[in-house]
Amino acid sequence: MEAGTPDLVKLEDLRVPGQLSGRKHILSILVENKPGVLARVAGLFSRRGFNIDTLAVGPTDDPSISRITLTLDGAVHPIDQVTKQLHKLVNVLKIRDMEPEDTVAREMALFKVSAAVENRAEIIQFADIFRAKIVDVARRTMTIEVTGSADKIEAFERMIRPHGLVEMVRTGEIAIARGHE
Amino acid sequence: MESLKAEGVTNVFGIPGGANLPMYDAVVDADFRHVQTRHEQGAGHAAEGYAKASGRVGVAFATSGPGATNLITAIADAMLDSVPTVFITGQVKTELIGTDGFQEADILGATLPFVKHSFQVTDARQIPEYVHEAFHVASTGRPGPVLLDVPSDLFRADIEYEARTEPVELPGYKPSTEGNIKQIRIAAKALANARRPVFYTGGGVVNANASEELRELVASDQFPVTSTLMGLGAFPASSDRWLGMLGMHGTFTANMAMDRADLIVAIGARFDDRITGKLDEFAPHAKIIHIDIDPAEISKNVGAHIPIVGDVKQVLPKLTREYRALQTDSGRMEAWWSQLRTWMQEHPLFYEPGAGGEVKPQLMVETLRKVTGGEAIVASDVGQHQMWAAQYYGFDKPRRWINSGGLGTMGFGLPAAIGAKVACPEELVTCISGDGSLIMNVQEFATCVDENVPVKVFLMNNGYMGMVRQWQQLFWDRRYSAVQMGSSPDWVKLAEAFGATGLRVEDAADLEDTMRAAIEADGPALVDIRVTQEENVYPMIAPGTPAREMVEAPGLVR
Numbered sequence: 001m002e003a004g005t006p007d008l009v010k011l012e013d014l015r016v017p018g019q020l021s022g023r024k025h026i027l028s029i030l031v032e033n034k035p036g037v038l039a040r041v042a043g044l045f046s047r048r049g050f051n052i053d054t055l056a057v058g059p060t061d062d063p064s065i066s067r068i069t070l071t072l073d074g075a076v077h078p079i080d081q082v083t084k085q086l087h088k089l090v091n092v093l094k095i096r097d098m099e100p101e102d103t104v105a106r107e108m109a110l111f112k113v114s115a116a117v118e119n120r121a122e123i124i125q126f127a128d129i130f131r132a133k134i135v136d137v138a139r140r141t142m143t144i145e146v147t148g149s150a151d152k153i154e155a156f157e158r159m160i161r162p163h164g165l166v167e168m169v170r171t172g173e174i175a176i177a178r179g180h181e
Numbered sequence: 182m183e184s185l186k187a188e189g190v191t192n193v194f195g196i197p198g199g200a201n202l203p204m205y206d207a208v209v210d211a212d213f214r215h216v217q218t219r220h221e222q223g224a225g226h227a228a229e230g231y232a233k234a235s236g237r238v239g240v241a242f243a244t245s246g247p248g249a250t251n252l253i254t255a256i257a258d259a260m261l262d263s264v265p266t267v268f269i270t271g272q273v274k275t276e277l278i279g280t281d282g283f284q285e286a287d288i289l290g291a292t293l294p295f296v297k298h299s300f301q302v303t304d305a306r307q308i309p310e311y312v313h314e315a316f317h318v319a320s321t322g323r324p325g326p327v328l329l330d331v332p333s334d335l336f337r338a339d340i341e342y343e344a345r346t347e348p349v350e351l352p353g354y355k356p357s358t359e360g361n362i363k364q365i366r367i368a369a370k371a372l373a374n375a376r377r378p379v380f381y382t383g384g385g386v387v388n389a390n391a392s393e394e395l396r397e398l399v400a401s402d403q404f405p406v407t408s409t410l411m412g413l414g415a416f417p418a419s420s421d422r423w424l425g426m427l428g429m430h431g432t433f434t435a436n437m438a439m440d441r442a443d444l445i446v447a448i449g450a451r452f453d454d455r456i457t458g459k460l461d462e463f464a465p466h467a468k469i470i471h472i473d474i475d476p477a478e479i480s481k482n483v484g485a486h487i488p489i490v491g492d493v494k495q496v497l498p499k500l501t502r503e504y505r506a507l508q509t510d511s512g513r514m515e516a517w518w519s520q521l522r523t524w525m526q527e528h529p530l531f532y533e534p535g536a537g538g539e540v541k542p543q544l545m546v547e548t549l550r551k552v553t554g555g556e557a558i559v560a561s562d563v564g565q566h567q568m569w570a571a572q573y574y575g576f577d578k579p580r581r582w583i584n585s586g587g588l589g590t591m592g593f594g595l596p597a598a599i600g601a602k603v604a605c606p607e608e609l610v611t612c613i614s615g616d617g618s619l620i621m622n623v624q625e626f627a628t629c630v631d632e633n634v635p636v637k638v639f640l641m642n643n644g645y646m647g648m649v650r651q652w653q654q655l656f657w658d659r660r661y662s663a664v665q666m667g668s669s670p671d672w673v674k675l676a677e678a679f680g681a682t683g684l685r686v687e688d689a690a691d692l693e694d695t696m697r698a699a700i701e702a703d704g705p706a707l708v709d710i711r712v713t714q715e716e717n718v719y720p721m722i723a724p725g726t727p728a729r730e731m732v733e734a735p736g737l738v739r
């Protein structure tokens with residue numbers, strides 16, 4: 001039989017899949033709740049030159065397991081390589097690269113803004129539009145709690161910044177897969 | 182101790198201290214051999230040499246603080262070369278942890294980047310479980326170093342050892358070994374279509390004990406084979422399908438074969454920068470089949486067209502079977518072989534022969550091959566001597582070539598040879614070292630003598646840290662900076678001071694006889710061989726250049 005018959009795989013047809021997705025990724029990582037696990041994950045990222053955009057760690061319904069949710073930029077990092085390196089950590093149990101359409105992602109942020117008496121009404125109005133909550137009021141400042149997607153929080157920040165943003169604290173995103181019918 | 186015994190440990194290397202005293206008390210009655218090295222780094226490399234020569238897990242003990250930090254180089258070395266090793270360090274008492282107590286060092290934190298996994302014991306009852314898990318993780322999947330850090334009070338705790346019945350189960354650790362059969366089938370079909378294939382094999386073949394399986398696969402057709410520094414011996418250098426080693430100091434033929442190949446079959450190899458040269462000009466015409474146990478290696482440096490994750494020992498026989506089931510025409514590789522043969526003839530490894538009794542370093546390695554029949558275990562240090570040993574010894578069997586490839590650790594050779602000799606007492610174990618490297622762990626001659634480990638060291642004494650000198654000569658206008666080794670020590674006297682045999686060779690005419698005398702001498706021996714001082718290793722792919730621009734030995738006549 002001649003080499004190159006249809007039943008053989010033609011070399012010129014072989015392709016390497018692209019490495020960069022070009023979008024933001026949310027990785028939801030289940031890890032054993034053991035001392036030093038976060039150091040292993042963080043160390044891996046810095047050692048391999050992967051930049052984490054946000055990171056949130058918390059318990060799960062199983063006390064022996066914690067969840068790390070982190071976001072990173074798939075335009076800069078080959079996500080496949082990141083998850084494969086993470087999988088090599090023995091304490092990492094499961095990694096889910098969340099599908100954007102199938103995911104509910106939320107972040108919480110606290111904004112402390114300078115709020116002279118004459119501005120307060122306007123700030124409260126903004127908060128209302130964003131369904132944000134006023135959680136603290138002092139003589140010169142107000143503190144507002146915003147929950148939502150990272151985009152919503154960034155939009156709120158743009159709105160409120162001109163009023164004098166004193167301090168902002170963000171949790172980093174957490175995410176869960178949507179329920180299926 | 183019981184747990185170690187249950188893991189089949191027969192040899193360990195180490196040094197005691199305050200924090201591991203309780204463990205060393207148990208060593209007195211242990212039924213394994215403890216080799217007392219003279220430096221913890223020596224213990225670590227000996228454990229590596231033991232593992233590399235035998236395939237079994239190498240074990241080293243050290244005390245807390247400086248004992249533990251002295252192990253770090255060996256741990257990092259074992260990580261980069263995927264050596265199955267378990268390091269057990271003593272730690273300060275539980276109540277002192279975090280207080281900067283005497284000889285406290287956060288060894289777990291310090292070694293995080295260099296371990297496959299590590300365990301901090303916080304309760305004595307964890308010890309047996311962790312020991313078993315440590316051996317399991319170190320020796321399965323892609324092998325590597327595992328650290329177990331034990332506070333001294335927990336070593337002391339008397340616990341009942343219950344023999345383990347179930348295999349180790351770690352929920353986050355499940356290496357996939359079988360290889361996807363669909364992918365293997367596609368690989369076989371692609372291979373059947375390749376006109377210019379090359380097998381590029383690495384240390385993974387040695388680690389997986391898959392040398393036989395590789396030879397079977399290659400026997401299926403006229404496949405040419407090259408290997409990395411780490412993979413030498415997995416495929417016999419005496420085979421007519423062997424192209425020589427590839428990479429920075431690989432043969433012209435092997436590097437050109439990669440450059441012109443239409444299909445590269447990478448097996449247990451990781452496309453390291455010493456192999457690829459300038460990455461974006463690497464193997465421009467080739468499609469890649471990449472077989473590796475570690476999924477993270479696939480498409481890390483060079484994208485794989487056909488990735489296969491699995492243990493090469495399991496994957497290769499399947500690939501052989503699938504390939505043999507196809508109707509193939511080996512005539513398709515005829516033109517390729519004629520090209521390969523022309524390269525081999527016109528671009529062999531070459532050096533100008535020495536004149537007037539001058540000992541050429543390459544001749545030294547060739548002569549060692551001759552007097553050992555090519556059958557010795559050869560441990561090496563790091564430098565020019567390492568490259569010449571790799572080029573000229575001609576390894577025909579796996580686990581005979583023991584060197585530090587990934588980390589490139591000077592001082593590795595002598596202790597690694599000790600480990601290899603302890604693992605394989607019946608074998609002739611030699612060490613080819615350099616004058617810069619040997620002195621870095623020279624204290625281990627005392628271990629050889631006192632522990633009766635008769636390794637034979639052949640020192641390629643060129644008066645320089647030659648590899649660095651070569652770079653300074655070629656890339657820094659010959660401005661030699663801190664590379665001369667001076668006249669100290671007198672190596673023969675030094676060997677004798679340790680109680681070993683010391684010999685010297687200054688004339689090529691004496692080389693063979695003196696080597697034989699060293700091998701026949703009782704106990705450990707050192708031969709100080711004065712070789713050409715400013716010889717360079719060729720061929721060479723200069724850093725940042727593509728393989729096809731490699732520089733060959735001056736004076737090579739076609």
Ligand SMILES: Cc1ncc(C[n+]2csc(CCOP(=O)(O)OP(=O)(O)O)c2C)c(N)n1
Pocket residue numbers: 562563564565566567589590591592614615616617618619641643645646647648649
């Ligand atoms: C621990 C360590 N320090 C420094 C280096 C950098 N280095 C690489 S090769 C080399 C010279 C080795 O000299 P020698 O052992 O005499 O070998 P030669 O090249 O002369 O054969 C040096 C300094 C290294 N690889 N390891």
Ligand SMILES: [Mg+2]
Pocket residue numbers: 564615616617641642643644645646647
């Ligand atoms: Mg030297």
